[in-house]
Amino acid sequence: MTTFPETFLWGTATAAYQVEGAWNEDGRGPSIWDTFSHTPGLVAGGDTGDDACDHYHRLEEDLDILAALGVGAYRFSISWPRVQPGGSGPVNAPGLDFYSRLVDGLLARDIAPVATLYHWDLPQELEDAGGWPHRDTARRFAEYARLMGDALGDRVHTWITLNEPWCSGYLGYASGVHAPARTEPAAALAAVHHLNLGHGLAVQALRTTAAAAAQMSVTLNLHHVRGVSERDADAVRRADALANRAFLGPMLEGAYPRDLVADTASVTDWSFVRDGDEAAACQPLDVLGVNYYNPTLVRQWDGSAQRETADGHQDGAASPWIACENVEFVRQPGPYTEMGWNIDETGLTELLLRLHHDHPGLPLMITENGAAFADVVDADGRVRDERRVDYLRRHLTAVTEAMAAGADVRGYFVWSLMDNFEWAHGYAKRFGIVRVDRDTMERTWKDSAHWYREVVATGKLPS
Ligand code: FCB
Numbered sequence: 438m439t440t441f442p443e444t445f446l447w448g449t450a451t452a453a454y455q456v457e458g459a460w461n462e463d464g465r466g467p468s469i470w471d472t473f474s475h476t477p478g479l480v481a482g483g484d485t486g487d488d489a490c491d492h493y494h495r496l497e498e499d500l501d502i503l504a505a506l507g508v509g510a511y512r513f514s515i516s517w518p519r520v521q522p523g524g525s526g527p528v529n530a531p532g533l534d535f536y537s538r539l540v541d542g543l544l545a546r547d548i549a550p551v552a553t554l555y556h557w558d559l560p561q562e563l564e565d566a567g568g569w570p571h572r573d574t575a576r577r578f579a580e581y582a583r584l585m586g587d588a589l590g591d592r593v594h595t596w597i598t599l600n601e602p603w604c605s606g607y608l609g610y611a612s613g614v615h616a617p618a619r620t621e622p623a624a625a626l627a628a629v630h631h632l633n634l635g636h637g638l639a640v641q642a643l644r645t646t647a648a649a650a651a652q653m654s655v656t657l658n659l660h661h662v663r664g665v666s667e668r669d670a671d672a673v674r675r676a677d678a679l680a681n682r683a684f685l686g687p688m689l690e691g692a693y694p695r696d697l698v699a700d701t702a703s704v705t706d707w708s709f710v711r712d713g714d715e716a717a718a719c720q721p722l723d724v725l726g727v728n729y730y731n732p733t734l735v736r737q738w739d740g741s742a743q744r745e746t747a748d749g750h751q752d753g754a755a756s757p758w759i760a761c762e763n764v765e766f767v768r769q770p771g772p773y774t775e776m777g778w779n780i781d782e783t784g785l786t787e788l789l790l791r792l793h794h795d796h797p798g799l800p801l802m803i804t805e806n807g808a809a810f811a812d813v814v815d816a817d818g819r820v821r822d823e824r825r826v827d828y829l830r831r832h833l834t835a836v837t838e839a840m841a842a843g844a845d846v847r848g849y850f851v852w853s854l855m856d857n858f859e860w861a862h863g864y865a866k867r868f869g870i871v872r873v874d875r876d877t878m879e880r881t882w883k884d885s886a887h888w889y890r891e892v893v894a895t896g897k898l899p900s
Contacts, residue, residue, distance in 0.1 A: 441837070446847055448510035448512055450513075451857060455556075465532055466522025469568070471485075471561065476618070479618065481861065482864070496539060499880075506889065510850070512850045513550070515553070518559075519535065523563075524581070537589065540589055540592045550589075550593045552589065552596055553597040554597065557615070568617055570625070570631065572631055582638075582640075593648075593651055594652065602629065606625050607757035607759070611757045611759055613753045615861065630687075633684060636720075637718035637719060654804075655725065657727065660681060660732075661729070661732040676758065687718035688718055722799065725800070726802050727803055729805070736765045744765050785806070785839070804850050808825050825883070826885050826888045830898055857869065
């Protein structure tokens with residue numbers, strides 16, 4: 438039987454816009470996701486996060502669920518426009534109070550607060566001023582981080598600056614399937630840079646305001662890129678540069694990879710990178726957050742047949758894969774989750790070992806892993822989501838394999854605590870281990886939640 442270390446941090450994760458609702462209450466300003474979801478045709482079913490899971494009003498109930506699950510940590514995100522409505526200026530006290538109560542409620546239940554500062558909900562006012570392609574947004578972000586450090590820094594266990602800047606940069610500004618729905622490749626690369634810079638400046642701001650013991654982190658959705666054959670090595674290199682090393686380079690090594698700059702030379706000259714920026718982006722981190730759902734398979738495209746684009750992200754008006762015109766994203770063999778993502782936990786082991794090898798000494802934490810399935814509520818009210826249990830078991834086993842081979846993995850967070858607003862897919866994709874009834878907002882533990890409770894309690898995977 439597989440046993441995890443006693444210090445292993447078990448948690449679940451959510452994000453503000455996906456669960457909170459209360460989109461225009463208590464002084465919250467609009468974010469780019471309000472604008473996006475209120476634009477007809479952009480989100481499946483016309484869904485919005487206006488009500489989401491009503492978590493804003495059901496905080497105590499949700500905290501009690503976390504306590505009953507027995508988790509040691511909870512990863513949530515702070516809605517920037519709730520605490521600083523226009524993205525600059527003073528704190529909105531009622532908005533901040535919500536997070537203060539959340540943090541206190543976690544601590545009262547012995548659950549470590551893991552706070553993500555940016556899970557994609559940029560204040561609309563900052564987007565109107567240019568958004569992430571605009572340098573000032575990085576500075577605004579650092580200022581917001583400082584305010585949160587001042588307000589919550591005595592109580593937050595781990596700070597995650599950004600969630601998946603890959604999505605913010607490329608899905609938001611290149612393919613446009615995420616807010617703010619722009620399709621401007623050069624701007625997307627500028628956004629990537631300002632996200633990296635904002636991350637570094639935010640870590641600096643938090644180090645001066647948060648408790649000395651607080652851990653600093655960032656969450657990346659690194660793509661574990663494989664080639665169909667050895668002939669595809671350059672396609673792998675190119676996709677890896679754009680998806681992974683565009684962030685790992687500046688954040689962990691203080692430099693953009695030369696091949697990335699060369700690959701994208703026809704799109705931008707990277708003149709938005711100023712002297713000192715890469716050093717500023719590279720701040721010592723205590724732990725690296727890794728989100729993993731499935732691997733990526735690529736092939737060099739020779740132009741003879743139609744190019745496959747099965748990268749797992751929705752098709753937009755343009756590709757998120759800037760300067761990857763000769764790279765095909767090949768559909769992988771099943772089984773698949775409801776997102777159409779293939780289930781392959783070996784990618785997680787390999788990814789963790791790569792990070793262990795490339796960045797020795799940097800502890801890792803799985804900040805998201807989980808699966809959407811079309812759950813059915815049985816006549817007895819139970820949700821027998823054995824495919825989700827199987828997915829989680831496989832991936833946790835993969836984590837133990839990486840650990841056995843040397844990777845220093847400190848924790849694991851299931852995505853997600855509850856069914857929620859899955860971005861452009863709306864509520865149709867259910868990732869929760871707790872079901873949320875869309876009509877009544879009633880929370881029901883799925884079988885996976887009961888299973889996870891046992892894992893957390895015993896530190897072992899039940900056979
Ligand atoms: C990740 C996001 C998270 C959730 C999962 C399914 O990319 O960080 O908010 O949508 O995917």
